[in-house]
Amino acid sequence: MMRTFVALEIPHGVKQQIRALQDHLKELPPLRQQPSLLRWTNTRNLHLTLRFLGDTDKAQRHQLQNGLAALAVRHAPFSLTQSRLGCFRSWSNLRVLWVGLEGELEALQDLQADVESLARQVGFSPERNRFSPHITLARTARNAARPVLRAASEHLRRVAEDDVSHSWNDWKVSELHFIRSVLGPGGAQYFNLVTCALPDDI
Numbered sequence: 001m002m003r004t005f006v007a008l009e010i011p012h013g014v015k016q017q018i019r020a021l022q023d024h025l026k027e028l029p030p031l032r033q034q035p036s037l038l039r040w041t042n043t044r045n046l047h048l049t050l051r052f053l054g055d056t057d058k059a060q061r062h063q064l065q066n067g068l069a070a071l072a073v074r075h076a077p078f079s080l081t082q083s084r085l086g087c088f089r090s091w092s093n094l095r096v097l098w099v100g101l102e103g104e105l106e107a108l109q110d111l112q113a114d115v116e117s118l119a120r121q122v123g124f125s126p127e128r129n130r131f132s133p134h135i136t137l138a139r140t141a142r143n144a145a146r147p148v149l150r151a152a153s154e155h156l157r158r159v160a161e162d163d164v165s166h167s168w169n170d171w172k173v174s175e176l177h178f179i180r181s182v183l184g185p186g187g188a189q190y191f192n193l194v195t196c197a198l199p200d201d202i
Contacts, residue, residue, distance in 0.1 A: 001055040003181045004193070006068065006115050008048040010135065011171045018082070018099065025097075025159070030152035034145075037152055038097065038138040045190060046135055047179075048080075048101070050112045051119050051127065060122050061178075065119040065194045068178055072196035074114070077174040078107035083161035086134065087153075094153040098134035101196055103170065108133055111176070111198075134176045174198050 010018075022040055031037060056064065080103040088096040101108070112131050120126060141150065178194040 001057055002061065003054060003183070004056045004061065004064075005052040005179055006050045006064075006119075007177050007179055008173050009177055010046050010048065011169075013169055014082070015043045015046050017068065017168060018046060018135065018137070021099065024135070025156065028152065028155045028159070030148060030155055033058060034148050034152070036141055037144050037149060039141055041076075041136050042136045042187060045188060047177075047190070048114045048133065048135055050131075051082045053119060053124060063122045064118065064178060067122070068115070068176055068194060070175045071111075071114045071118060072198055075107070075111050075176075075198045077172055077198045077200060078104035079170045079172055080104065080108065080133075081170045082135070082168045083091065083135075085156065087156070087160075088102050091153045091157040092150070093161075094149060094156070095140050096136055096150070097138045097156065101133040101135070105133065108173070115176075148181050174200075 019172045025031065026035065026040070051067050053064075083102040085098040086098050087094050087100070095173050109131065112133075116127060116131070174197065176196040176198065177192055178196075180189065180191040180193050
């Protein structure tokens, strides 16, 4: 069995911009005072997940690889860019901090819907939550003190509501990736299993 997911890779330049945003947020007073409050996503692991699959056996991986190749050719490349900060579950009960996306979202939604349909055909249960395009910046530490976390969340909420303009770079999505995730003491490591190109000539 392998732990897998389907995702879009993020260009190096965009990862560097997101790293700069993470560094900026780490300087907010509660986060500077309690640096272990959030577990920040390592820049090398940044990606846009279209469908987390979890454990997949050899037969499922074969079906997924063939299915992803077949569906990719039905989608043309499209452009995305980052938008404002957001979170799951809420600012008063922070679990995941993310940066949202804008751009050709209809093309993104169509691609994700095809990936979701393929996952169901292969035997995975329907995704419980509606697809919400985002890039995860950080997750709440399991032992985070609630009063300190609430203070940090309030600062993050104000940053999100101020919607400070960033000079984000547009980036072109031209490939779909089937990725293996290996969990370890130093965090997850990702290994690309299959890359499927989105053709320009649709």
